[in-house]
Amino acid sequence: MGLNEGRLPGGGVTSRPGGLPLVGAGGPTFLTTKVDFVVNWARRNSLWPMPFGTACCAIEMMAAAASDFDVARFGMERMSFSPRQADVLICAGRVPYKLAPVLRRIWDQMPQPKWCVSMGACASSGGVFDAYSMVQGIDTIVPVDVYVPGCPPRPEALLYGLLMIQEKIREESLARHGEHRAEDPLRAGTPEATEEEVAGLTGPFGNSTRQNRVGGLVRTDRPDRPDDRQP
Amino acid sequence: MTEREPALARDSALDAVEAGPSAVSGAPVRLDEASASHPSVDALRARFGDAVRHHEVSAGDQHVVYVDAARNREILGWLRDDRAAHYDLLADVTAVDFGAGRPLQVVYQLWSMRHRRALRVKCELPLSHLVIDSVEPLWKTADWLEREVYDLFGVKFSGHPDLRRILMPENYAEGHPLRKDFPLRGRFSRAEQTRRALSQDPHDHYIPAELEIGRDPQAAPGAPRQHPEPPAKRPSTNRPLTRGK
Numbered sequence A: 001m002g003l004n005e006g007r008l009p010g011g012g013v014t015s016r017p018g019g020l021p022l023v024g025a026g027g028p029t030f031l032t033t034k035v036d037f038v039v040n041w042a043r044r045n046s047l048w049p050m051p052f053g054t055a056c057c058a059i060e061m062m063a064a065a066a067s068d069f070d071v072a073r074f075g076m077e078r079m080s081f082s083p084r085q086a087d088v089l090i091c092a093g094r095v096p097y098k099l100a101p102v103l104r105r106i107w108d109q110m111p112q113p114k115w116c117v118s119m120g121a122c123a124s125s126g127g128v129f130d131a132y133s134m135v136q137g138i139d140t141i142v143p144v145d146v147y148v149p150g151c152p153p154r155p156e157a158l159l160y161g162l163l164m165i166q167e168k169i170r171e172e173s174l175a176r177h178g179e180h181r182a183e184d185p186l187r188a189g190t191p192e193a194t195e196e197e198v199a200g201l202t203g204p205f206g207n208s209t210r211q212n213r214v215g216g217l218v219r220t221d222r223p224d225r226p227d228d229r230q231p
Numbered sequence B: 001m002t003e004r005e006p007a008l009a010r011d012s013a014l015d016a017v018e019a020g021p022s023a024v025s026g027a028p029v030r031l032d033e034a035s036a037s038h039p040s041v042d043a044l045r046a047r048f049g050d051a052v053r054h055h056e057v058s059a060g061d062q063h064v065v066y067v068d069a070a071r072n073r074e075i076l077g078w079l080r081d082d083r084a085a086h087y088d089l090l091a092d093v094t095a096v097d098f099g100a101g102r103p104l105q106v107v108y109q110l111w112s113m114r115h116r117r118a119l120r121v122k123c124e125l126p127l128s129h130l131v132i133d134s135v136e137p138l139w140k141t142a143d144w145l146e147r148e149v150y151d152l153f154g155v156k157f158s159g160h161p162d163l164r165r166i167l168m169p170e171n172y173a174e175g176h177p178l179r180k181d182f183p184l185r186g187r188f189s190r191a192e193q194t195r196r197a198l199s200q201d202p203h204d205h206y207i208p209a210e211l212e213i214g215r216d217p218q219a220a221p222g223a224p225r226q227h228p229e230p231p232a233k234r235p236s237t238n239r240p241l242t243r244g245k
Helices: A030-046 A056-065 A097-109 A118-126 A154-172 A175-179 A195-201 B002-009 B015-019 B039-051 B069-081 B142-154 B192-196
Strands: A051-052 A088-092 A117-121 A144-148 B052-058 B064-068 B089-096 B104-112 B117-125 B131-132 B155-158
Touching: A030 A154, A030 A175, A051 A056, A051 A097, A056 A088, A056 A118, A056 A154, A056 B052, A056 B192, A088 A097, A088 A154, A088 B104, A097 B192, A117 A118, A117 A154, A118 A144, A144 A154, B039 B052, B039 B064, B039 B117, B052 B155, B064 B069, B069 B104, B069 B117, B069 B131, B089 B117, B089 B142, B142 B155
Parallel strands: A051 A088, A088 A117, A117 A144, B064 B117, B131 B155
Antiparallel strands: B052 B064, B089 B104, B104 B117
């Protein structure tokens, strides 16, 4: 991809051609764009992932790190098993509520700049586990930059997600540092999503359990699978 | 939906799931003593008489004996200590809730290493009174297994040394999830569940000595440990859900 092209791999168009100065009122200056270019180049090519693998997605994540797919080609030289040295949190697998504070604390322990990949259906939305014990998407707990769909995603999909993180870093600017990197220390350990957002994310999509939250059992007679979905 | 039920009635493979084992033809066969016997069941009948309710064989060769729940510790203790029975390994303690108001079953899976023989012992408890004696004094492995049954089914094991939740979070307040009357998504809203999950604080539920376990790998096992003062409680994260700024 050429420097002046301004196209992103997902089909989007960037407003700022990489590395070239934009001169104008309120815009980034010549100096900051050049520093941005160098800083972003260094950051995006030395991302260290923090693996938070809890299920089968973690097997694919290990495959992505092993020699066939080799995530080290893209600067993710090693998995950083300590949050203090990590740049990207890869949450691979389902997260039960009992694990939610652990995930949040690991995220809070990672120093800025940091990014988060939600790998697989369960981490992104709860997946098939629409149950009492399961977090319905880790974006209720931590801010997520890239969602990788799949059950589990192939290693190529994870690599593509990490490359999208790299493209996101390319767009960041020191001049807009507060916008990208602001973090309220008082919010450490608290849910990322508001109550309304959680309610919107986790509305009933219809499961075949003949149960609702208010009354427990809706019906106790014989199951009638196609029609027993509650509104 | 109700009027379609007769059409579905016979062919649905889910009937067995709903109705439970004894209502299904072909599934566990009740046996009288003549047709098939298990030496330990015969010995139990001879010794405990009416406390042995009935006996069935499941999956070909798995003998299941139903005993009086009020005498479970006495009977299981005898099964462990008697030389002819000698069930020295408690492989599992679990429970089954069939729903529809049927009694909840507590299941003990026993194995005799000397005789290489298995026996499954079941006790039935009415849903209104889920209390049974703990067998932790007999087999130490029952400690965590009974905690799990308590956590997920709400069976109280009297005499258990430390009956707390083991799988669900310590501050879980929605009940016992594997009971049939428990709604699949839990009783609280997702927002409330998320808020409660992130306000878990281990200091509320463990003494400082427990929190120190495993923290100093260099310490000799069994050596007396110097417990520091409990750390100052960090500000509670139990705040209402609002965005900062």
